Amino acid sequence: MTAPADPRLAFLEGDAPDVAPRLIGWRLLVSDGVETTGGPIIEVEAYTQDDAASHAHRGPTPRNATMFGPAGRLYVYFSYGVHWCVNVVTGPEGSGQGVLIRGIEPRVGLETMRMRRGHTAERPRPDRHLTNGPGKVCQALGITGADDGVALGGERVWLEPSERHFQVTATERIGITRDAHRLWRFVG
DNA sequence: GAGCCGATATTCT
DNA sequence: GAATATCGGCTCC
Numbered sequence: 001m002t003a004p005a006d007p008r009l010a011f012l013e014g015d016a017p018d019v020a021p022r023l024i025g026w027r028l029l030v031s032d033g034v035e036t037t038g039g040p041i042i043e044v045e046a047y048t049q050d051d052a053a054s055h056a057h058r059g060p061t062p063r064n065a066t067m068f069g070p071a072g073r074l075y076v077y078f079s080y081g082v083h084w085c086v087n088v089v090t091g092p093e094g095s096g097q098g099v100l101i102r103g104i105e106p107r108v109g110l111e112t113m114r115m116r117r118g119h120t121a122e123r124p125r126p127d128r129h130l131t132n133g134p135g136k137v138c139q140a141l142g143i144t145g146a147d148d149g150v151a152l153g154g155e156r157v158w159l160e161p162s163e164r165h166f167q168v169t170a171t172e173r174i175g176i177t178r179d180a181h182r183l184w185r186f187v188g
Numbered sequence: 189g190a191g192c193c194g195a196t197a198t199t200c201t
Numbered sequence: 202g203a204a205t206a207t208c209g210g211c212t213c214c
């Protein structure tokens with residue numbers, strides 16, 4: 001029994017390149033017990049084990065172990081020794097794959113996200129800088145390594161269905177060199 | 189806005 | 202020692 005508890009999330013058991021565009025529009029929400037933050041997913045990238053750009057390409061390590069677990073969990077890793085980035089794990093258990101959340105529309109818990117991102121009265125910045133990058137999404141939503149392996153659908157983090165139509169465009173992935181030709185970045 | 193650069197955990201050479 | 206699924210601060214437009 002490795003399927004996500006929520007039957008609406010059964011599609012996460014598909015392969016990452018198929019799941020990724022379908023995640024566009026789903027509202028990603030995170031609660032710290034007091035404040036809820038999040039918004040619709042608008043930019044993602046797929047990573048598979050058969051993909052030289054993926055952390056899973058060379059097999060399981062302590063860092064990427066969650067990618068080889070059941071679909072519907074978060075894989076959170078520390079990027080460049082500086083930022084946290086979050087994936088939604090996809091595919092059958094034992095396959096190393098996931099969908100990197102590169103951007104959401106900042107909609108829920110705006111004040112909390114501004115505070116976490118350092119958008120203060122002393123240093124005001126436009127909201128468009130809140131969640132327009134994988135490291136920024138984690139900072140605004142309060143996602144850290146403590147969330148690695150957490151299942152979607154609990155009290156901590158969950159998805160809600162899209163409330164409107166998103167036109168999805170496929171492009172090359174960003175910030176990689178190996179297997180960069182694959183059109184596995186999806187923007188809504 | 190574009191271009192350069194430093195931060196530095198994890199993994200690989 | 203080098204590369205990496207990134208970002209913010211800096212300079213110069």
